[in-house]
Amino acid sequence: MMNPVSLVPGFDLWPGLLSPDAQAALVVAVLDAAKIAPAAHYATPYGKAMSVAMTSLGPLGWTSDAAGYRYAERHPGTGAPWPDMPQALLDLWTALGDPNVPPDACLVNLYGPEARMSLHQDRDEADPHFPVLSISLGDTAVFRIGGTSRKDPTRSVRLASGDVCRLSGPARLAFHGVDRILPGSSRLVPDGGRINLTLRRARPG
Numbered sequence: 001m002m003n004p005v006s007l008v009p010g011f012d013l014w015p016g017l018l019s020p021d022a023q024a025a026l027v028v029a030v031l032d033a034a035k036i037a038p039a040a041h042y043a044t045p046y047g048k049a050m051s052v053a054m055t056s057l058g059p060l061g062w063t064s065d066a067a068g069y070r071y072a073e074r075h076p077g078t079g080a081p082w083p084d085m086p087q088a089l090l091d092l093w094t095a096l097g098d099p100n101v102p103p104d105a106c107l108v109n110l111y112g113p114e115a116r117m118s119l120h121q122d123r124d125e126a127d128p129h130f131p132v133l134s135i136s137l138g139d140t141a142v143f144r145i146g147g148t149s150r151k152d153p154t155r156s157v158r159l160a161s162g163d164v165c166r167l168s169g170p171a172r173l174a175f176h177g178v179d180r181i182l183p184g185s186s187r188l189v190p191d192g193g194r195i196n197l198t199l200r201r202a203r204p205g
């Protein structure tokens with residue numbers, strides 16, 4: 001495994017870690033899963049629909065509605081369990097996430113040309129000792145990462161297809177978001193756009 005670029009302490013980036021074949025296989029797996037577990041623009045607790053369409057893989061899926069953010073065992077629309085996580089994702093977590101405790105949630109974020117994600121912390125997981133591993137597929141994202149206070153200075157970094165990054169340790173609760181994507185920067189996703197996968201451990205290990 002090559003050494004990551006550490007942009008801020010605890011935020012590590014492996015540019016181009018996934019081969020083109022591995023990227024293509026993940027896109028197929030995700031788009032197949034989305035046929036069973038359709039992606040939706042969840043409502044925030046404040047009542048606004050998110051511009052990113054989301055679904056999940058694995059035992060738990062992250063969802064949001066008027067009642068708040070949470071992890072759920074079933075798709076909010078179909079009531080069915082979430083599709084399984086592909087083995088390649090479990091293997092990546094073993095290598096870069098935690099070798100002993102498997103991930104129990106993979107959030108799938110689907111970005112169209114106008115989608116963005118405002119600055120936030122990932123804090124719906126029980127134990128922030130576990131990292132969040134993020135995989136970028138398709139169009140490049142202009143990603144922003146700051147510190148653990150919303151007022152901390154931020155840095156902008158482009159996440160391209162095949163890049164893997166990790167929020168752990170001092171950056172596990174860092175504010176981050178996606179300012180915009182660069183439409184047409186990749187031809188990986190058949191209908192265009194960007195797919196981001198985040199592997200997480202939501203329940204205690």
Ligand SMILES: O=C(O)CCC(=O)C(=O)O
Nearest residue numbers: 107109122141178196198
């Ligand atoms: O799309 C990304 O790169 C970031 C996604 C993210 O921050 C999240 O799903 O919590």
Ligand SMILES: [Fe+2]
Nearest residue numbers: 120121122176
């Ligand atoms: Fe996040």
